Amino acid sequence: MKTPAANHPPALPARHPQAAAFGKMGVLLVNLGTPDATDYWSIRRYLKEFLSDPRVIEIPKVIWWFILNLIILTFRPKKTGHAYAQIWDKARNASPLRVITEDQVAGLRERFPDLVVEHGMRYGNPSLAAGMEALRDQGVTKVLVAPLYPQYSAATTATVVDKISDWMRTQRWQPTLRYLPPYYDHPAYIGALAASIKAHIEGLAVKPDVVVASFHGLPLVNCHKGDTYYCHSHKTARLLAEALGSAFVKDVAELDGRVGKGETLRKGRGVPPLLMVFQSRFGAQEWLKPYFAVAIEELPAKGFKNVLMVCPGFSADCVETLEEIGIGGREAFMEAGGETYDVVPCLNASEVGMDMLEGIVEMELMGWR
Secondary structure, three states, X not given: OOOOOOOOOOOOOOXXXXXXXXXXXEEEEEEEEEOOOOOHHHHHXXXXXXXXOOOOOOOOHHHHHHHHHHHHHHHXXXXXXXXXXXXXEOOOOEOHHHHHHHHHHHHHHHHOOOOEEEEEEEEEOOEHHHHHHHHHHOOEEEEEEEEOOOOOOHHHHHHHHHHHHHHHHOOOOOXXXXXXXXXXXXXXXXXXXXXXXXXXXXXXXXXXXXXXXXXXXXXXXXXXXXXXXXXXXHHXXXXXXXXHOOOEXXXXXXXXXXXXXXXXXXXXXXXXXXXXXXXXOOOOOOEOOOEHHHHHHHOHHHOOOEEEEEOOOOOOOOHHHHHHHHHHHHHHHHHOOOOEEEEOXXXXXXXXXXXXXXXXXXXXXXXXX
């Protein structure tokens, strides 16, 4: 009786044109992207690629072409470059998003020595095509594409699928793909967020009056068209409040009405109410509310002078969390009469963050390993 054949690739037939490596599994970590440097032209190239994506800007192409090329790409790069310069990692000469993503890749490689792990950015470098080619060249035939967006949006997750599909169309031989689904309500994700917030609060000399959970904004019309982003963000915030044992409130008026001037609902429980807001509003149309920029200036007048910020929609710290929330938000809050303003780092490549990432990747690879 013959024993089962070993699980290894068969010998190549005679006169095969090349000895190609194959049979491995890989993971492609994906994040939004980053400019290569903070100078005007580097920022301009990045913004042009980002803002030319029809998934990101849903305005008629002809109208948007003139706005983008004649106005935004002329004046915006200087302001954006200044924001990046304030948070740039000078030791590694890269944006924090790129540095953290590289660290996440290194962490997953340690935890999954049998997998090939690479990364790609939807905009900027390394591109998604470069990431897929790196996997292919190492013999990967099964790829888990992992967009690190906890909440789904057509402007984030869907555009990754679009770009990967564009690359796949150019390939003579295509790998088998899986996509990491949105993990906005995954117990490991909610638990990691709650643990990071509790640990941060324990280290504060002044305890916060309110935890403000800020998500990236989205035009309201996008949700009316069927985008699930608001629902996902709302559920993340609600589940996070439950995990923290705190009250979940959806605007400053509700917070003021339920809690009262400077008081909390958690006397002795250690975690204040959690308020959900949306940041990074762009343009004149209505976006998801409440707006972070408005709420952060209203809170001190309502008696909430000690704020703890957290950004559950970001898997890694970036210009939106470090500059917009960490620097701009603090300045606005203090000018409005605030007293203490702290920011919980994103999960990044922390131990709790890598535990979470390992768990959700392991789950999605079931049946392949």
